[in-house]
Amino acid sequence: xxxxxxxxRYLVKRTGxxxxxxxxxxxxHENMFWYRQDPGLGLRLIYFSYDVKMKEKGDIxxxxxxxxxxxxxxxxxxxxxxxxQTSMYLCASSTAGTSKNEQFFGPGTRLTxx
Amino acid sequence: KQEVTxxxxxxxxxxxxxxxxxxxxxxxxxxxxxxxRQDPGKGLTSLLLIQSSQREQTSGRLNASLDKSSGRSTLxxxxxxxxxxxxxxxxxxxxxxxxxxxxTTVTVRA
Numbered sequence: 390x391x392x393x394x395x396x397x398r399y400l401v402k403r404t405g406x407x408x409x410x411x412x413x414x415x416x417x418h419e420n421m422f423w424y425r426q427d428p429g430l431g432l433r434l435i436y437f438s439y440d441v442k443m444k445e446k447g448d449i450x451x452x453x454x455x456x457x458x459x460x461x462x463x464x465x466x467x468x469x470x471x472x473x474q475t476s477m478y479l480c481a482s483s484t485a486g487t488s489k490n491e492q493f494f495g496p497g498t499r500l501t502x503x
Numbered sequence: 504k505q506e507v508t509x510x511x512x513x514x515x516x517x518x519x520x521x522x523x524x525x526x527x528x529x530x531x532x533x534x535x536x537x538x539x540r541q542d543p544g545k546g547l548t549s550l551l552l553i554q555s556s557q558r559e560q561t562s563g564r565l566n567a568s569l570d571k572s573s574g575r576s577t578l579x580x581x582x583x584x585x586x587x588x589x590x591x592x593x594x595x596x597x598x599x600x601x602x603x604x605x606x607t608t609v610t611v612r613a
Binding site: 393420422429431432434437439445447477479481490491492493494495496497499 | 549552
């Protein structure tokens, strides 16, 4: 079974802090994704990566950056956390190509910024 | 821009009844469609993936159909159980990314 793990289930940070969210997958997937999920807005793509050191902006990249130094690990960075970044963050991975790339999700990180 | 709609937003049924969940999308040029289940406060669990060339996909009590030309997919859950209570999300893949519907929250009453 594909396993996608996220470093924390719950996280509480202060406004202005730098925040790192880590995601690891064990299926040698090329693609990795970061989404946020908010009530009434659904899931929105922040960034995705299709290879080591490669990244593409999603729909809402402002205020975020990402890092992918190893194939299995994809990090989301909040450079200076703000209260409007309080959300559920979900990481996903999939194989390369578009026709059969079923996405598998991690358990999520609930981030609260005070 | 792809728009994905799920109706109804919520559904409550007695145990044993069959569930029918609907998903519609605006751009039929998709690669595949994926159905997910989400329990409260948890991540998404992939249930079924239907390729654009397929009409349906089955897994146990779950059956999903796809009519690409009309921009519709339906998820059927046979003989519902209280453990089926969750939010069900559909997502279409029309490039590298998924566009999600808002979900249907299902409650199965014992």
